[in-house]
Amino acid sequence: MKQAPAVTRRTFLHDATLLGGTTATAGLVSRIGNTADAGKPLRVAVVGLGRGMGHIQALLKIPGVDIAYLAEVDPHRLAAGMKVVTSAQSSPPEGIEDFRAALDDTTLDAVFLALPNFWHTPASLMALQAGKHVYVEKPGSQNPREAEMVVAAARRYDRLVQMGNQRRTWMKDAITALHGGAIGTVRHGRSFYYNARRAVTSGDRRLPADIDLNLWQGPVPDDPNPDHDLGRIVHYDWHWFWHWGNGELGNNGVHFLDILRWGLRADHPLRVTYTGGRYWHDDLQETPDTATATYDFGHAACEWIQSSCHPRRAEKTLAEVIFYGDGGTMAIHRDAWAIYDQSGKEVFSGKSSVAGGGDRAHIGNFIAAIRGEAALNSPIDEGQKSAMLCHLGNIAYRTDTVVRCDPQSGSVIDNPAAERLWGRPTYRDGWSVHV
Secondary structure: OOOEOOOOOHHHHOOOOOOOOHHHHHHHHHHOOOOOOOOOOEEEEEEOOOOHHHHHHHHOOOOOEEEEEEEOOOHHHHHHHHHHHHHHOOOOOEEEOOHHHHOOOOOOOEEEEOOOHHHHHHHHHHHHHOOOEEEEEOOOOOOHHHHHHHHHHHHHHOOOEEEEOOHHHHOHHHHHHHHOOOOOOEEEEEEEEEOOOOOOOOOOOOOOOOOOHHHHHOOOOOOOOOOOOHHHHOOOHHHHOOOOOOHHHHHHHHHHHHHHHHHOOOOOOOEEEEEEEOOOOOOOOOOOOEEEEEEEOOOOEEEEEEEOOOOOHHHOOOOOEEEEEOOEEEEEEOOEEEEEOOOOOEEEEEEOOOOOOHHHHHHHHHHHHHOOOOOOOOEHHHHHHHHHHHHHHHHHHHHOOOEEEOOOOOOEOOOHHHHHOOOOOOEOOOOOOOO
């Protein structure tokens, strides 16, 4: 099958330092596109009703929001979502299989994208080109080139794009305290993720009925590996195959690396490693189940420690994210944090002032930004700097190299193997993925 021509990295690198300095780009992208009329209900679409059900529950609690469309390729999920929203809203939403059917509606203000990673950037581009604001789940891109594309598109189409890394809202008070000198100069950070995931085998099929798999994959071409049967990986296990997903690093690591990078006041790393492997199951999965990703920013460093198939309950770690400074340690867990002195004694504990918590608070920030009442807590250019840490880590793992980067641009230095993994070589014929 003839494929659409690949988009070159150079096409996007010239466009306004796409993933450049924190202050300049975050300020710009968090303020543009505030076009909603005061007092006018915002009409939104929610796309993907697995994770998107969390979006629905949050949106139903925010005044002045009308869920106008629900889009989902699985008819059973679509029916469940329609039932929830119809019972809660005075006017029922329109249920559609293909979200593109909603984009021509000029009264639609924003699109919430809770699709698989490989859809994040292509769907965001389509929504932005249709003039919609976008809330896209993490990581917001499936590879570095797409990270560049979605940032460029937010600028070009002058719309707000927020990434669904909720800890940017939950942990805001903790990071404010950290930046205020709570533990002195911060030198290092650590984060942890534990789970007990099962094996993925070719014989364990669970294909939902009546799904259009071509539409489920959208712009992504078929994987030529016959063992990677879509009947097994819909709706979740696509995460563990490089053709569709980003492994645990892009699935959960992005949340924690985002907070580490934020706390360390860092943009692009100098060096990246990601070492480990598949140790727990002899199965079809390609991505590591146990590994450690490390990042050197020059003035400080951080690491993300992953155990996807063993919960490590005996370790009883302090928190999700820990910072180490000249004056002590800060441990953060969701919306609470504690500070310890150098002897290990707890000297302070805090709780986030954000009301509502969870998805409601972060999505509420996005809605307020559309109304011109707030700046985005996680504008897409900031979100994609953190997503790039995941992409670079995965590239380091797949190439078995230390990936070295230009600290100003974030581009890879002297690593042809890494450059070959920078973007998807081709997209499915008939799909246009461009800024």
